[in-house]
Amino acid sequence: MYFGLSEDQIMLQDSVGRYLEGASELEAVRKFTEGDTTLADTLHSGMEELGVPFVLLPEALNGQILGGLGMGVLEAALIQEALGRHIAPSSFATAYGMAVVGLREAGDEDWLSQIAMGSARMAVGMTEAIGVREDAGLSLSGDTVSGRASFVMGADGATHFLLTTGDQLIVVERGAKGVSETALTTIDKTRNVVTLDLDKASAALIAGNNHAVALRKMIDAGRVLLAADTLGAAAMMLEKAVAYSKERDQFNRPIGSFQAVKHMCAEMAARLEPCRALVWYAAYAQDHVPEEAALMACLAKSHVSDVSKFVARTATEVHGGMGFTDLLGLHYWFKRIGANRQLLGGPEKLRAEAAELQGWG
Amino acid sequence: MDLNLTQEYEDFRAEVRGFLEKHKDSAPSRSDRSVRSKKRLAWQELLLQNGYAARTHPKQYGGFGAAPDALKARIIAEEFARASAPGGISGQGINMLVPTLLELGTDEQKDTYIKPTLAGEMVWCQGYSEPGAGSDLAALRTAAVVDGDDFVINGQKIWTSTAQFADMMFCLVRTEPDAPKHQGISYILIDMNTPGIEVRPLMTMTGFAEFNEVFFTDVRVPVTSIVGNRGEGWMVANATLTHERGMLGDPDAALGRLRSIAEIMQKEHIDGKPLIEDAVYRDRLVKLQAEAQAMKMNGMRLTTLSSEKKSSGMAGLLVKLQGCELNHQMADLAIDVMGEYGILYEDSPFIRDQGMWQTHYMFDLGLIIGGGSAQIQKNIISERGLGMPREPKPQPGSFKSGASKAN
Ligand SMILES: Cc1cc2nc3c(=O)[nH]c(=O)nc-3n(C[C@H](O)[C@H](O)[C@H](O)COP(=O)(O)OP(=O)(O)OC[C@H]3O[C@@H](n4cnc5c(N)ncnc54)[C@H](O)[C@@H]3O)c2cc1C
Numbered sequence: 001m002y003f004g005l006s007e008d009q010i011m012l013q014d015s016v017g018r019y020l021e022g023a024s025e026l027e028a029v030r031k032f033t034e035g036d037t038t039l040a041d042t043l044h045s046g047m048e049e050l051g052v053p054f055v056l057l058p059e060a061l062n063g064q065i066l067g068g069l070g071m072g073v074l075e076a077a078l079i080q081e082a083l084g085r086h087i088a089p090s091s092f093a094t095a096y097g098m099a100v101v102g103l104r105e106a107g108d109e110d111w112l113s114q115i116a117m118g119s120a121r122m123a124v125g126m127t128e129a130i131g132v133r134e135d136a137g138l139s140l141s142g143d144t145v146s147g148r149a150s151f152v153m154g155a156d157g158a159t160h161f162l163l164t165t166g167d168q169l170i171v172v173e174r175g176a177k178g179v180s181e182t183a184l185t186t187i188d189k190t191r192n193v194v195t196l197d198l199d200k201a202s203a204a205l206i207a208g209n210n211h212a213v214a215l216r217k218m219i220d221a222g223r224v225l226l227a228a229d230t231l232g233a234a235a236m237m238l239e240k241a242v243a244y245s246k247e248r249d250q251f252n253r254p255i256g257s258f259q260a261v262k263h264m265c266a267e268m269a270a271r272l273e274p275c276r277a278l279v280w281y282a283a284y285a286q287d288h289v290p291e292e293a294a295l296m297a298c299l300a301k302s303h304v305s306d307v308s309k310f311v312a313r314t315a316t317e318v319h320g321g322m323g324f325t326d327l328l329g330l331h332y333w334f335k336r337i338g339a340n341r342q343l344l345g346g347p348e349k350l351r352a353e354a355a356e357l358q359g360w361g
Numbered sequence: 362m363d364l365n366l367t368q369e370y371e372d373f374r375a376e377v378r379g380f381l382e383k384h385k386d387s388a389p390s391r392s393d394r395s396v397r398s399k400k401r402l403a404w405q406e407l408l409l410q411n412g413y414a415a416r417t418h419p420k421q422y423g424g425f426g427a428a429p430d431a432l433k434a435r436i437i438a439e440e441f442a443r444a445s446a447p448g449g450i451s452g453q454g455i456n457m458l459v460p461t462l463l464e465l466g467t468d469e470q471k472d473t474y475i476k477p478t479l480a481g482e483m484v485w486c487q488g489y490s491e492p493g494a495g496s497d498l499a500a501l502r503t504a505a506v507v508d509g510d511d512f513v514i515n516g517q518k519i520w521t522s523t524a525q526f527a528d529m530m531f532c533l534v535r536t537e538p539d540a541p542k543h544q545g546i547s548y549i550l551i552d553m554n555t556p557g558i559e560v561r562p563l564m565t566m567t568g569f570a571e572f573n574e575v576f577f578t579d580v581r582v583p584v585t586s587i588v589g590n591r592g593e594g595w596m597v598a599n600a601t602l603t604h605e606r607g608m609l610g611d612p613d614a615a616l617g618r619l620r621s622i623a624e625i626m627q628k629e630h631i632d633g634k635p636l637i638e639d640a641v642y643r644d645r646l647v648k649l650q651a652e653a654q655a656m657k658m659n660g661m662r663l664t665t666l667s668s669e670k671k672s673s674g675m676a677g678l679l680v681k682l683q684g685c686e687l688n689h690q691m692a693d694l695a696i697d698v699m700g701e702y703g704i705l706y707e708d709s710p711f712i713r714d715q716g717m718w719q720t721h722y723m724f725d726l727g728l729i730i731g732g733g734s735a736q737i738q739k740n741i742i743s744e745r746g747l748g749m750p751r752e753p754k755p756q757p758g759s760f761k762s763g764a765s766k767a768n
Binding site for chain 2 (some may be wrong): 131151182183185186249250254258260309316317320323324326330331335341347348349
């Protein structure tokens with residue numbers, strides 16, 4: 001048995017991490033959140049050079065050469081962890097994570113080849129398959145779709161929307177007739193989320209006749225990727241708290257010398273570290289242990305969300321008043337963790353689903 | 362235990378209820394956060410006249426002059442919460458400075474400051490913390506040197522809430538640089554319009570500038586601005602810190618918030634079902650309700666202790682720690698039940714309750730840190746409340762010192 005990352009996987013994560021450390025540093029992210037969107041484009045081309053968008057794309061599908069790297073959700077999760085760590089504005093999780101997983105499963109080589117060529121980039125709206133709020137929900141009639149997709153993620157740079165009616169997967173072109181977008185403002189300004197109102201917009205069903213499986217895999221992968229993103233953000237907050245506790249003096253000693261502060265940091269570490277192994281396994285299961293894929297996705301996202309909520313507030317507390325200000329920008333990580341928690345199902349919802357998957361009531 | 366209120370108190374409750382019924386249209390909205398809105402000031406005046414604000418403060422200083430009666434104070438708080446009416450203006454001036462002046466101020470200071478402060482016309486900020494002096498407040502370095510009839514002040518304060526709107530600051534400065542650190546501090550009152558003061562708002566995680574940095578360069582204030590004696594500022598400040606900590610854990614406000622969350626859960630539907638029918642969220646709600654009720658009863662117990670002039674002990678020491686944590690947990694629940702809508706913020710379409718739960722979630726975390734952090738509260742609870750030994754002071758040279766080289 002070997003439970004750990006391969007050298008190639010470590011190298012992949014390191015190279016993405018190193019790139020982001022320079023490209024997605026706090027001041028650049030801050031500018032992005034203040035409305036200057038160049039960072040998202042810069043990161044997109046930088047990541048393209050590293051091959052990141054092609055990680056999950058197959059080399060070939062149904063006889064069509066796609067030129068992808070054919071890697072698994074584990075590799076994607078490692079990349080996503082680096083993105084979370086650097087609070088990078090990026091639509092990787094949706095455009096090159098969820099969308100590709102779904103289309104791959106459905107066997108849709110046409111859309112995948114468009115994605116591979118860069119002529120299609122998909123924002124993803126799956127809320128309608130997870131829990132529908134009032135006024136939301138899509139209905140398909142012939143080749144048009146109407147209704148509301150309430151939380152569509154990864155809209156930056158998207159050319160298309162990959163949506164669900166609850167059981168079927170459809171693609172709608174951005175800006176097409178009958179498609180109206182409302183931008184949402186969330187606490188996490190590193191992300192781009194919209195609500196779509198569709199009025200007889202033309203919709204293309206994706207390939208295949210088993211959308212339910214593709215939908216399930218997409219959501220599972222999305223949950224794992226959000227868990228990885230949260231893990232990266234929380235690990236960074238912990239590191240920052242530890243570093244600050246060594247620098248900051250009160251009562252003529254570093255605050256890190258107080259047991260109270262040490263215990264806060266130790267508890268964060270002790271709770272967060274197992275999340276790393278859980279995320280690896282949940283990601284690995286997506287491609288290699290299909291019978292556990294959905295369950296592990298639920299467990300990983302709910303657990304990492306809860307632990308990281310604790311890390312986010314505790315790391316802020318270690319920083320004292322400084323943590324509450326905008327000066328250190330700590331809140332960008334705090335808010336990313338907070339937003340991830342609610343996307344694709346909050347912890348309670350995920351645990352209920354996990355119980356159901358196991359036939360527990 | 363005798364929880365029957367005598368007729369006097371039942372009558373008093375009816376009187377407060379009647380007042381609120383009659384004047385409910387004059388009440389400003391509870392989200393009206395602007396410091397000097399006309400409506401808030403008018404409301405304050407009405408409350409002062411009727412004894413629902415500054416009830417026990419002497420009449421000569423603009424108070425109502427009633428005898429202290431903790432039970433009546435509770436009744437007022439309960440009835441205002443029940444009617445969702447905002448109470449009198451609270452703030453560092455009214456809650457912290459006024460009690461200090463009443464106890465330790467000169468007659469002239471009382472005459473000059475208390476009345477306009479109670480009326481809400483004079484706004485105060487608290488200039489205690491400095492970049493190097495947060496939890497270790499006594500390490501503060503802002504210096505005041507006597508020159509003729511003036512103190513000349515140089516230094517910097519930080520995290521000063523409302524300084525950008527304030528007329529006045531009550532401030533801790535070092536006047537006796539050679540004395541041991543707790544004995545070299547004085548408590549002085551500073552007019553914020555004095556030349557040499559610069560206020561720079563500091564943006565916080567909520568996206569608002571809730572507090573400020575304040576810089577002093579050769580700021581001259583008359584030596585008569587001191588409250589108490591030179592070098593006794595630490596004691597003067599500690600008198601007010603107790604008032605601040607009491608102010609931060611109002612159980613009636615917590616119960617009010619809880620009701621709002623229950624309303625959200627009745628209103629919001631997911632997959633066609635109201636959230637209040639979701640057993641898991643409902644359990645979290647009721648769990649917090651039990652805790653909020655415990656804090657309310659603890660508050661009633663404190664009321665009795667205080668009216669009998671008995672020490673409040675542990676029941677009092679825990680209020681800031683538990684009250685702030687409870688508020689933070691309630692905001693957390695509100696966000697979770699709203700799911701994806703819970704992360705909407707600012708002027709987003711589809712936003713619920715103007716995004717106030719996110720604001721609370723973050724601001725309440727700020728309050729867990731501010732005014733004596735949770736860790737400092739736990740030190741106080743264990744040392745003063747449980748009589749546990751203090752951590753020994755480090756020997757000189759035990760640590761390679763980083764930032765604070767003072768003292
Ligand atoms: C919302 C808000 C409003 C505020 N308003 C005002 C105001 O109006 N006026 C004003 O003067 N100040 C104000 N403050 C400042 C506030 O009082 C300080 O932030 C607080 O006392 C903590 O100090 P610090 O920020 O320097 O943190 P530090 O003291 O540097 O603390 C950092 C960490 O070390 C821990 N720590 C420090 N010492 C010990 C110890 N002995 N044992 C165990 N743990 C320890 C703390 O708990 C914290 O986790 C406000 C702060 C906030 C957040």
